Amino acid sequence: MTEQGPADFKEFVQLRSDKLLHFAFWMTGNWEDAKDAVQESLAKAYRVWARIEHPDAYVHRLLVNTIRSSYRARRRELLVADPPDLGLADSGDQALTSRTVLAGALRRLPRRQRAVVVLRYCLDLPVTEVASLLNCSAGTVKSQSSKALAKLSQDPEIGELR
Amino acid sequence: MNPADTERRVRELAAAADLPQGFDTWSDVLARLPRVRRRRTAARAAVAAVAALAVAAAVTVPLTIGAPASAAAAARQAAAVARTGAGLPPFELTETTATTPVGFQPEPPPPLVTEHIDYAGPARWRDESVITEPFREGTQTITQIRDGSLIASVAAGQVTITRAGGRGEFPSAVGPRADLVKLLAAGSAGRCAPSASLAGNGPLIAGRPTLILRVGSSPCPSADIPQADGPATFWLDRQTYLVLRADLHGPGNRLAQTITVTGLRYGVAFPAGTFRLPRPTPRPAPCPPARSLPGVAALRSALAYPPLLPSALPDRLRVGTIGSSGATTSRCKITTFDITYQDASGRPAVQLSEAPQNYPYVRFPGRAVTIRPGLTGTLNSGSGMTILWWIQDGLYISLQSGGITAGVPLTGVPTPVLIHLAASLRR
Numbered sequence: 001m002t003e004q005g006p007a008d009f010k011e012f013v014q015l016r017s018d019k020l021l022h023f024a025f026w027m028t029g030n031w032e033d034a035k036d037a038v039q040e041s042l043a044k045a046y047r048v049w050a051r052i053e054h055p056d057a058y059v060h061r062l063l064v065n066t067i068r069s070s071y072r073a074r075r076r077e078l079l080v081a082d083p084p085d086l087g088l089a090d091s092g093d094q095a096l097t098s099r100t101v102l103a104g105a106l107r108r109l110p111r112r113q114r115a116v117v118v119l120r121y122c123l124d125l126p127v128t129e130v131a132s133l134l135n136c137s138a139g140t141v142k143s144q145s146s147k148a149l150a151k152l153s154q155d156p157e158i159g160e161l162r
Numbered sequence: 163m164n165p166a167d168t169e170r171r172v173r174e175l176a177a178a179a180d181l182p183q184g185f186d187t188w189s190d191v192l193a194r195l196p197r198v199r200r201r202r203t204a205a206r207a208a209v210a211a212v213a214a215l216a217v218a219a220a221v222t223v224p225l226t227i228g229a230p231a232s233a234a235a236a237a238r239q240a241a242a243v244a245r246t247g248a249g250l251p252p253f254e255l256t257e258t259t260a261t262t263p264v265g266f267q268p269e270p271p272p273p274l275v276t277e278h279i280d281y282a283g284p285a286r287w288r289d290e291s292v293i294t295e296p297f298r299e300g301t302q303t304i305t306q307i308r309d310g311s312l313i314a315s316v317a318a319g320q321v322t323i324t325r326a327g328g329r330g331e332f333p334s335a336v337g338p339r340a341d342l343v344k345l346l347a348a349g350s351a352g353r354c355a356p357s358a359s360l361a362g363n364g365p366l367i368a369g370r371p372t373l374i375l376r377v378g379s380s381p382c383p384s385a386d387i388p389q390a391d392g393p394a395t396f397w398l399d400r401q402t403y404l405v406l407r408a409d410l411h412g413p414g415n416r417l418a419q420t421i422t423v424t425g426l427r428y429g430v431a432f433p434a435g436t437f438r439l440p441r442p443t444p445r446p447a448p449c450p451p452a453r454s455l456p457g458v459a460a461l462r463s464a465l466a467y468p469p470l471l472p473s474a475l476p477d478r479l480r481v482g483t484i485g486s487s488g489a490t491t492s493r494c495k496i497t498t499f500d501i502t503y504q505d506a507s508g509r510p511a512v513q514l515s516e517a518p519q520n521y522p523y524v525r526f527p528g529r530a531v532t533i534r535p536g537l538t539g540t541l542n543s544g545s546g547m548t549i550l551w552w553i554q555d556g557l558y559i560s561l562q563s564g565g566i567t568a569g570v571p572l573t574g575v576p577t578p579v580l581i582h583l584a585a586s587l588r589r
Contacts, residue, residue: 010188013187013188013191014187014188017185017186017187017188018183018184018185020187021181021185021187022181025181026176028351029351029352030351030352030355032232032233032234032235032349032351032355032358033234033351035185035187035190035232035234036232036234036235038187039187039190039191039194039232040194042187042191042194043191043194046191094178095178095179095180098174098175098176098178098179098180099179099181100353101175102172102175102176102179117172121169121172121173121176122172122173122176123176124173146165149165149168149169149172150165152168152171152172153163153164153165153167153168158163158168158171158172158175
């Protein structure tokens with residue numbers, strides 16, 4: 001282990017940062033919380049890095065748990081007098097609009113279903129890999145996907161911008 | 163939509179979202195690693211160090227609150243500290259807040275406030291503020307002391323005691339706290355959150371090492387507090403996240419407010435009695451409700467001071483109704499009044515209002531006009547209404563011509579007549 005951590009840890013961070021941040025962004029709906037969660041998860045992973053067999057799966061699970069914990073903590077905070085506006089941004093920017101719509105719809109899903117949808121459809125990972133990352137069976141991934149899609153199909157914003 | 167369509171739609175939206183690539187997470191993660199290592203080391207050494215820590219705790223001030231790694235987390239921490247002093251040891255602080263009006267505000271904040279704060283905890287503090295009033299209206303000192311659930315406010319020799327709110331927020335003699343609004347926005351999520359970034363270490367301020375937090379313009383500007391709309395730079399105490407300096411910009415990127423801590427000492431032991439609440443000033447007997455007055459003689463007798471009234475009424479104006487907002491002295495003398503002057507056809511035309519100069523009437527911005535040599539007023543025109551206001555003999559005086567006041571439309575007089583009327587006021 002070097003002063004700045006094991007070399008493979010640094011390499012993992014550099015290689016996986018984008019994927020982890022994208023996953024965290026879809027899970028949280030905003031970049032600051034996403035960055036916070038990813039950094040916190042990686043710092044936690046560092047402590048046990050030498051003992052981790054499957055870093056990808058471990059860090060993703062850590063990330064899901066960190067996001068869940070931060071939600072619990074945030075519920076106790078009163079950060080702003082008016083809650084942040086999560087509505088559709090009045091922007092001509094198609095990318096921003098897509099982000100806002102999808103992030104809003106994902107926030108309305110339970111966390112486990114959200115994680116499955118993000119990994120499977122937003123990050124385009126196969127069922128087996130999603131199952132491995134979330135430490136569950138392929139059947140669970142499929143059933144959670146099915147329930148999530150059923151809910152999303154009822155979401156008015158998802159179909160709005162066709 | 164069926165599930166297959168929904169799946170396709172989600173994939174389309176995710177692709178169209180075009181999330182950015184190329185994040186440099188390593189440096190941010192690295193910033194958290196030394197803390198992890200320190201914690202582990204501390205845990206191993208904990209048993210052996212218990213006795214030493216117990217001794218050290220008696221003489222050492224526990225300052226480090228934690229090291230948020232992201233700008234948003236730093237902003238949240240700084241906001242929590244700025245709001246209630248949460249997590250800070252007792253401290254003594256002197257700061258100045260200089261404000262330049264950058265947009266219309268119903269109550270413009272004072273140009274300069276110097277505060278001295280003695281802080282023993284969220285529910286035990288003392289804040290003495292020297293406020294330089296706007297428009298060269300002098301200075302006043304307001305002291306607020308909180309001890310437990312009660313807050314005493316001392317201003318102009320009057321002491322009032324009120325029950326404190328639950329969160330124990332610091333008082334603000336500055337007006338709306340633009341710095342807090344900005345930090346809260348930077349620490350929040352969503353469409354209205356401005357960008358925030360940590361810009362490394364800053365210079366020593368009040369002897370403390372600082373961390374620079376930059377916050378971008380608000381995506382959802384609010385005219386209520388224009389000081390919070392533009393970009394801002396915060397110099398935070400690197401250990402406690404207390405704001406040691408803030409440069410807040412308003413619309414057009416103009417510097418609107420600067421907060422500077424000039425003295426800071428942590429771990430202060432305050433002398434007994436620092437937070438003792440003074441006795442409240444006896445509550446005066448209730449006064450009769452506001453009423454209209456039958457004439458100028460009745461006004462002179464009911465008023466707490468000799469009024470300044472026109473020595474000659476131009477343009478065939480005559481006195482119409484005389485009223486008061488209901489503000490009174492402890493002896494039930496009224497302190498504010500207005501007289502509506504009617505034109506030749508009996509319709510309300512102009513309104514004269516007077517109040518002590520520290521009364522919080524709106525100071526409308528406008529151009530300076532000379533009423534007479536040595537007396538300058540501010541003339542605000544627009545939307546069919548003209549307001550001329552000025553300070554004379556310790557009074558705030560305004561003349562309104564046109565527009566609507568208290569639901570009554572005023573026919574108005576030409577501006578030269580209004581200035582002539584202003585120049586004729588005498589005791």
